[in-house]
Amino acid sequence: MRDVTFESQISEQMNANVSAAQVQDDAPPVNQPMRYRIRHKTTCTYTDEIQHAQHTLHLNPRVLPRQTFTRNVITVDPPPARLVEHVDYFGNPITYLALETAHRKLLVQVDFEVEVAPSPDGDLASTPAWETIRDAIKAPGDMAAKDANIYAFASTMIPPLPGLAEYAAPSFTPGRPIGEAAFDLVERIHAEFVFDSVATTIATPLVEVLTNRRGVCQDFAQFAIGCLRGLGLSARYVSGYLRTVPPPGQKRLVGADATHAWLSVWCGGDLWLDFDPTNGTRGSTDMVTLAWGRDYDDVSPMRGVLIGGGSQDLTVEVDVEPLPATP
């Protein structure tokens, strides 16, 4: 008798095409200034015509003291009726897109060049004891601690689970510096969890990741964040890009890269330390930050509601090309 209202999110399918980048274990991360040319191209094709569509994009990279952009272009085809730039609750650029002409194909491409400066992370052993940080979040005395509150509680995709704090406990011995403890946790996840791009989708609940100990970068990052929140600590979910190192003797393949995800842990004051549980590494200039939030849901690259369209097919091509150092 009638069609039903249906809202689709292309981000879920997007995930199927975006497997987490995993660098070779033996390729040490660099932490010296780096320049990249990055292209992130998303193509949606629909079996039937789309009459009207609205999307929100988290594809415009976040401006940070450590990230300097020299060129930043977003291309949308067909041309949108509206393209509005906002800043979201977490400080990320977010783009509202309205397409009001009929189309069977949508292309969204972001091109930018960025220079990444080394992070001033310093020595993990000199970070405060983790209990001090936990108590500062509970009784925030300064603005930094208030900001940390944003990332300290359960969120849509990272619910509180009894096993999380339990898993984290061996790393968080009494009085241990938070940086050290967090890195230990991340290394354990790297060692004990299996990278498996078919085991999970973005809809896989955290409890399954906990039980099966398999997944991709999103799962590992969200799992680590859940562990930290279970202890009363604060951690952000970071989405971004990772420089990939081709196997020896092979050329870097254009468009074969992928988006990546890691976490950032609050260590007091303005100090947030990046850790990558997928690769068991600390933050480095191998990583370019796109956006951060409480979990994947806060920063999903593309989310849309469509009218019309039948079924859809989605491809994502990411290219992270290292450039020679700034002349």
Place this chain on the structure above:
Amino acid sequence: MSDTFTFDQSGSLSQEQLSLLGDVPALGYDPNRGAEKIYDEIVTGNGHLRAHWQSLLARLTPLDSKEMAERVEESTRLLRQNDVTYTIYGDPQNSERLWPLDVMPLLIPADEWRTISAGVVQRARLLNALLQDIYGPRRMVTEGLLPAPLIEANAGFLRPCHDVLPQGGTYLHLYAVDLGRGADGQWSVLADRTETPSGAGYALENRSVIGRVLSDCMDDARIEPLTPFFNTLRDGLAALAPANQSGRSAPRIVLLTPGPYNETYFEHLYLAGHLGITLVQGADLTVRDRRVYIKTVSALEPVDIILRRVDDKFCDPLELYRDSALGVAGLIEAVRAGTVTVANALGSGAVQANAFKPFLPALSRALLGEALTLPDVPTWWCGGKSEQSHVLANLDRLVVRPAFSASSILRAPVLETSLAEQDKIAARIAASPSDFVGQTRVALSNAPVWENGRLEPRPVSLRVYVAAGPNGFVVMPGGLTRTSRAAGAHIVSMQSGGGSKDTWVLDDAVSRGRALGQRQSQSQSSDSNVVAMPEAAVRQMSPGALPSRVADSLYWAGRYAERTAAAVRLLRTIISSLTDPARGWDLRDAEPLLNLAAYQRLLPWIEPAEYTVPQVVALVQKALTDPQHPDGIRALLKRLVGTAGSVRDRLPPDCWHALTTLGRASHFSGYRASAVQVLLRLNELVTLSTSLAGAIEESMPRNDSWRFLEAGKRLERAIHLVAVLRGTSGVRRGKDDKITFVSEARQLQAIAALIGVSVPLGPTGLERKSVLEAILINGNDPRTLIYQLVSLNAHLASLPHVAMRDGATVSVVALAAQRVGEAMAMVPQGVAVAARGAQNLKKQSERLDQENNSIRAAFSILDNVLPDISNLLSRAYFTHAFARRA
């Protein structure tokens, strides 16, 4: 006689009056004083009747149980006739229940009301200012008056709404507070309702009913009227229309409902009607160019203000809960662009969380510079260390509740702490302390309800409403009083079987206990609008443009109503013919009708030789009563009521009443399985479906709503008539594919019996040509095919014209009308061909074959054309209503 009463200043009755009124024990009311100290609304601690109740009870005295039973009966009938219902979630019947309303109102004296009213308005200002702060500068967090987790751990806080300041800074256009009176006689706040407060419409309906039932008791008690409050609400909304709109004189206001499955859907209908605004569902709205539009059958029309009954999170699938089918994608972007006002503002639910309670006194001083006058129930938020310890140490005395309950409406999940549960709760609090609060248990006051033929005490709570009018917040003088199911049960909820009461705010004269006679003479001379007048009980229909979804549902309601009517008529004809001794039919006589019933999947295919009449009666009974029968009467009625229910605001109350009566009539069981019982039930259903048709005919204005309903009905009837011809074609294909013939006389008899036409007898008995003419081309008979097509054509001509979406130049309506024209031309042609065939051929088999071929040739076009018209209508008016699976 009552005008000789005088009351003493202390508020209790003099000895003389007690003898006239009866003292408290004589009321038969036991205030139920147990071990726990409980305030009684009607009786003082000394056992005296409170002053402000004396006038009402004097009127009701001596509480004659027969008279009271009459009043109860009257109120129940009014509620039923107005279809005042609500839905219980999780009810396997998923049935709407009649709204429970006690005949005894709750009375509140004027001086007491002044305190409540001032406190509630202050609270509305406070929570509105708090919303401005948490969605804006966060001064309260910076100044240390509000812990950050109250925002960050609060499931009701909507991050996309941060820094989106609503029109005029107004978050709370309609706000409600649940109040309870403790043992000390003081009112305190049990809960805030800032998201989508429900119940104001029920309060109005309660007044409408009780105002009638107790009209003889109200005429000398001055009771504040409720209607002005709703005018204030509407004016306040209209004043907030965003600027720079397209130059229309009046802003367009809509009420956004989650739809008929929501527990308070009745109220949405009632409020939309009372406020004179359009009732819409999420699918009726769309965002284009950062503006909200309503999708109507003629065009997209801009919307300025949305009074929403959809919860915060479900309002925008693009930026909030993505699986919501109840909201409008892009709504937040439209709010950001300042093109629409949403009431309450998106995100308003954040501050109804219990966790805010302990911080409100300090927030009031900081945000308003005032001391908070209405106290909250003492509450401890476990996110604080010492508060957590206090709650854990007092688990036996405290009620533990979720700190951030995003759910609104009448349900509050409560964890009552029994001994066995305490350890479990302690563990949950320890694991996630900021998610819980501890609260002092309130022993709610008792008020009398009329039950079991006497007054009985029940715990009550009072929901008070505040509207943001053009000149500030205004309180509804009254409210929704809710009662617990049983004495001593201190959780008040409609979901768990509670009841409701009308709430009378008395004016000063009454509360001071002035003599009735004096007041009567006063009220005679004074302006009559001071005295409460019963609210208009007749629900008004939703005005405004016709949304496509609504047009679609009306069209299908028309089709289902006709389909149901045709089905009950067919079954009735089968039963009455087969079981009428005077007629003496056997199964072979009824075969054309049985074939038709089989064609419509009401009955299985029936070989007359293999069945007995009682077996067929049993099959008919099954089609009539079996709820599992996929195409039976119950299923048809369910589809009809469901479809019509989603557009109830467009149907006059008489139509809806006829419809629900018809729907309920199918719910019967437990009678003797006999032919006569089946016949009686079918007769009843035929009568009821006829009265539905009559109600539509007599009460619906001839607008587009009516046209879609009618178009559906006419098209369905045309399709049915073609099926009659097909089902009674005289040819029967047996199980072995063997073709046998039904005698022409039988066939014609059966058709005539079904259609109910009297056909002139020709020289050889009933002539086929006459029968065909009678049911096909007699333009004066509303049962004929040609009549359906002519009507359909007229309706199409009057509907708004829309061009085809794919840019073709021919309008869809013109195309549909053309198809109807083709169909009309086919009808007399078909009859002529069929009649000619009958004359020329001798051998029965050849003749019937020829006839059937002719009829088929004539009506095969109709077979195609009629569904075509339906599809064209759908393309023209309905399809753009729906977002499709992508």
